Each structure stands twice: as structure tokens, then as C-alpha cells.
Amino acid sequence: MESDPSPREPVDSDVDLRQSAAAAYGQGRGGEAAVLAAIAAGGAIGASARYLVGLAWPTTSGSLPWATLAINAVGCLLIGVLMVLVSEVWIQQRLLRPFVGTGILGGFTTFSTYSVDIQQLIADGHPGAALTYLAATVVGALAAVWAATRTTRALVNRSRR
Template sequence: MNWLAVACGGAIGACLRYSLALSFASYGFRFPIATFAANMLGCFLMGLGFVFIVEKALLSDVWRHFLLVGMLGAFTTYSTFSVEVLSLLTDHYWKTALAYWLGTAILSVLGAGLGVYVAKQLIS
């Protein structure tokens, strides 16, 4: 059952990620805003889910597999992120690459922390 939950969640997460990419495609940003937004939102939702599902066990473990492992695993895109940073560096956009790399690293942790904080406030 967990495998099916991961697969279904992954399919939904991948479609959501693709939709996000399409929504930003026409703006022509050099900065990979769609990937950045997916990672920030995904980290926030992961923080919420961690508290509700893992810490407080408000949902069954199959929901952890569906939402956290499958859906958010497919929605966030650190593999794409890595290739985009390398591409920016290869194209000599050093400042953009550095801003994207550090911004993602720092804000991802802050997003997860914010998600944990918000979830705990909602529970208490």
C-alpha cells in the first residue's frame, strides 16, 4: 500500500511541479523562479506535514508516504536545481548562480522551520 501511495502522490506532485513551471515560462526570467518557488513551497509544506503526520500522528502512515515522500518528493526539484546552478555557472552568470544556490539553501530550511512553527501553532 505504501508503494501505491508514493506512486500516486508522486504523479500528482510531478503534475503540480510541471504546472508551476508552465505558469512562469512566459515571463522569461533568467533566475529559475519556478524551481525556486517549488522548493520554497515544498519545504514549507514538508514542515507542516512533518508535524501533523510524523510528530502528532494526526494522519496515518500511508498519508506520510502519499504526501511527503510521493507528492512533495516529486514537487520539489533539487535535482533540477543542481543542473540549473551548474548551467548558470557554465554560462558565467556567477552572481545569479550564487544568489540562487544560497537563497535556495537558506530559505528552504527557513521554509521548513516556518511550516513546523505554523503547524504547532494550529495544533495548540
């Protein structure tokens, strides 16, 4: 027996097996091309923003990579805001989530740099800093997305009254 998804949480069209990709993103190759173009354009913007933050806030040897930690926490916060807005407010904007969520915020946040930073801290003889960074990033990112989702949902519901 298949249960219905919670009415508070949206079904992701990327993983909902009851809906085809063509139906989720528009019929035919033109719809897929538009989604890919939106993701690529957004990704270029997000990755460029991450690069600029890294240049403006360099990490000294042996210290926590604060720029990457902040990038991932802020990115998760913005993903929390975005997901509430695209699932409850701007539900007809089919390219918004691929452009902003997958593209900009996916390009802005970085698991690969986070992993390399941890490896580098360990290799440089700073395992305590590596563990602190590992935990702080996970806790900060989860707290950011949770707080942003709850706050945005409360604001959306308040504005509807």
C-alpha cells in the first residue's frame, strides 16, 4: 500500500517515480534543454560567487576554513528559504528551482572543497581542527536549513492570513 506524501512536504519531481521527467520539466527536448541551460547558468553564477568569497576570505594554514564553512551554512540557509518558496508560493515557476537551487546554490555550496579542507588539516597535523570543522559544518548546515525552512514557512503562512 502506497502512502501519500505529507501535505507539508513537497514531492520532488526529480525523484517522484509516479511522474515522468518529461511531465515534470515540460514536454520534449526543448523542456529538458531549458532546464539544463538554467542549471548551467545558475551554476556559473554560484561557483563564481564561491570563488570570490574564497579570494576575499583566505584560509591560513592550520586554521579552520571559515569561508567554506560560511559558504555551506549560508547556502543551506538559502536552500531552506528557496524550497519553501518554490513549493508553497511560486509553484508555477518551473525553471526557478533548477536555476537557483541546483544551479546557483548547488554551485555556491561545496562538498568537495569541504572534504579536501578536512584532508589538508589532517595532513598538516591538525586533526582536532579537522574534526571541529567537520562537525561545525554539518551542524551549521543542518541548523541553517531547518531554521530557514521553519522561519520562511511561518512568514508565508502569516502573510496568507
